[in-house]
Amino acid sequence: MKKIYYLLAFVALAFTACQKQPIVPNPNLAHTPSLTLTLAQADYQMLDTSTYAYKSSAFLSDADAKLNIPLILAAKYPRLDDKSAAAVTFAVGTPTIKLPDSVYKDVAYTLTNADYLLLPGNKYTDFSATQILSWLPYGPKTSAPVANQLAVLTFNYYAGTTTVQTFSYLYLNGAWQQIYMLTPAQYATVDRSSYNQFTSADDASLTAYLNAILKADLTVTATAKIGDIRYVSFNYYNSSKGTNQRVIALTFDGTNWITKSTPESLSFSRADGKWVVNSDISYTLIKEDYTYIGTKTTAGSDAARANVAQYPDFNISAATDATFWSDADLNAALIAVLVNKFKGTATLNQKYIVTYTVYSFGVTSNTSKTFVYDGTAFVVPK
Template sequence: MKKIYSLIAFVAVVLTACQKQPVIPNSAPKHTPSLTLTLAAADYKILGDTSSYAYKSSAFMSDADAKVTIPLILAAKYPLVDDKSKAMVTFAIGTPTIKLADSTYSKVAYTLTNADYLLLPGNKFTDFSAAQILSWLPYKYTSPVANQLAVLTFNYYAGTTTVQTFSYLYLNGAWQQIYMLTPAQYTAVGHSSFNQFTSADAEANIYAYINAILKADLSVAAFAKVGDVKYVSFNYYVSSGKSTYQRVLPLAFDGTNWVTKSTNETLSFARTNGKWELDAAISYTLVKDDYTYIGTQTKAGSDAARANVAQYPDFNISAPTDATYWSDSDLNAALTAVLVNKFKATSNAGQKYIITYTVYSFGKTSNVAKTFVYDGSNFSISTQ
């Protein structure tokens, strides 16, 4: 019997050894002290909401929008980092861009016939209200493509019937009426001859004209909020090809003007209690290129001190009698120069920066940190 039990035990060991063991993934949180990320188009798509501004435009409408949304992206991209991990994220803020399926005026412009009105089920009249024309569009254009434009002239009923021309855009799977310039508005900006802009108009001037028109339109100005986007349809003539187009320009309201913009900003986020949150301060450690920049591109400190810091990536604070000595005020000037060079273009008022740099004192080097705050124009040492 003893031999039989031994044989059974031997077979069990062999079978166990031959069986492929399951791989247990390492799901333990990983500490990542510092992540640096520039959001790509695929990162904005992580949000999954195809109707959102960020998903459609690979940009945020505002800084406030970014602060709320970026933690969702970080949670999806880095689910296994632990608390105290930080991420410095560069992202885009701007208006969406749009490429029309076809902008040739003769192809997008259409005047409804009496038969067209009857395409809308249940309609017996040869005019449409604002709601009816939107309901009618899918019956006329049964297979629309993304960013298809329709400039429609029809009998418009709003208490009384008048002939009107409006622009409609097939955007993100649905038809919507968009803002269209009227003859009176072209006249207001000096383009009354043909009610259009032309290739002789500089792009910047066209943007300025439309901004002025939107600001003067009380139906728009009375309700405009920061981040609102208007898709503006206008007629455009290209003299070289003698061709007429209907262009669409998206503009965003920045609180004062309607603008087209695309800028990059940087914010710092930290993982706390299992969640990504906006970090109160951006942490940055000077690299060798920063010391070179201070030594060769600024006026901080003495000539000898700048030459020394460009050669050795540290600040000599050993003794004031040293030719290469950096005083506290000199250090502040040097660090401020780096902040201006690296962060001013993307900084928001109130943003704090914790800058870590290396000092040399009597033969030893060590790291020191200072906190600066940006007031919207300048960087200064934080007093908080």
């Protein structure tokens, strides 16, 4: 009986082993895929924690992107073979901080005597800079924060002596942090001391004002390094929305504090076990490019330019349409964008692949054109 049992067990095991096992697909095992990737915050955080891009989720230049994106691709897709390709869209500049609710009366709070006692172990009615950060998780308005939540707190601040101060705090990347907040004296330096706030009339000059204020602050300039980010909190009045508290992220480029975030694209390929940037530069038009074509160029007809400024696509439906874009008109429009975007950095024989949106009989789709810089101008390759 024992021999029969062992024989049956062996047959069952052999039968099981011969069954075709299902294959679970794994994207990292694909040999030579062609990837299209827009970098998300988690992707930037594959970089070393000491890099500014890890914190800002953006690069300051194409050069930085070319240096760091191969590191991201290697970490994200560690098992891809040579000849794999990746078209990567990334942010250049400083990300925009979008607050869930920045109405001043909703984010401003003055601590009461009872509030100070919410901090475990505290017996005093004032806080140091460290204590207020420890208190925020217990505060009545700050104990259950959401991403990018702002809090403008007025409290008894202790730094050797006790004074009443108002500071801004931002819940960023899972933690509360104190951010830079304009003082009445700083509003005065840009002639905004009447109400200590900016208005919609200041929109065009706002970045310049904030840059001047930060550059004049010796506590900032003494330690500023390229890539440093300052989240600047300021009061803003809008006639339709009332008084708001806004936050703008500014990045130090070595000379000025700038705010700019635009998507750009580069193509990469894997060779000899490493990701390298392709010599071709891929660029996809963004809404601002269509506006630029419509308002700053002479490409196409007046009606076509007005149409593309209003709708971010080119009408190629019928030549009889007043807003029709011929192939020659399209070339002129795209070359104008290349001149605006890349003339300062273009090198001889550099190839640019430009992707744009067309409209044809009610349907929109993306298509591409290739141009080459001949040392003087962007031209259609022969």
